[in-house]
Amino acid sequence: MKCPFCAHPDTQVIDTRVAEDATFVRRRRRCGACDKRFTTYERPDLSFPAIVKKDGRRVDFKPEKLRASMDLALRKRPVGVEQVDSAVERIEEALLTTGMREIASNKLGELVMRELRRLDKVAYVRFASVYRSFEDIDEFKTLVDEVVRT
Structure with a gap:
């Protein structure tokens, strides 16, 4: 040194x-x-995979962007900071353990939805409605019905 x-x-x-x-x-x-x-x-130098967007662009994974999108979905919901921190850590760990250099954005979105579903079903529906870009009310109703059944 x-x-x-x-x-x-x-x-x-x-x-x-x-x-x-x-x-x-x-x-x-x-x-x-x-x-x-x-x-x-x-500190360990961790290398997250690049995120491949739907249009083919590649962007760096940003943990702060992941956290912000989860916080937005969880806004005014009774979920503790520690629970959100743990969920973000599980998503980051899942990305690191894939060993892949690139991952499709829809795979990352699925990881986020899985964690949000565990944390809070309302936040899950909020995130999914934006993430899946629902075209009509029937798609939204189908998602809500699915959440209610589980």
Whole structure:
């Protein structure tokens, strides 16, 4: 690790600690040349698959966009932040474990709908009505009837 003060290429690790939530490692370092100390943080570099839109465009997966769409569907619904966090984590994990470099947007939408159905049926219907672009009331009624049966 190069020293941020003098750019010397050799630094020594003095102390290593794992964060409380175990998502990163904190290291205190000392420069062998200027003797100054600094802190570095190590996090895993996760590579999510690209999202292939219906029109063929490829866009980067953005966890904040996923969270925003779920929050919109869950607006004014009695679902806790921890439950939403867990659902987002399950979707991200599902994307990472596919091992694929690209995934169709409809597959991502299905993952979101599955999680929303677990969390709140009203939010599920809200999301599905926009996601599936219902053309008439009969399609909407069919979805609601399906949710009521389960």
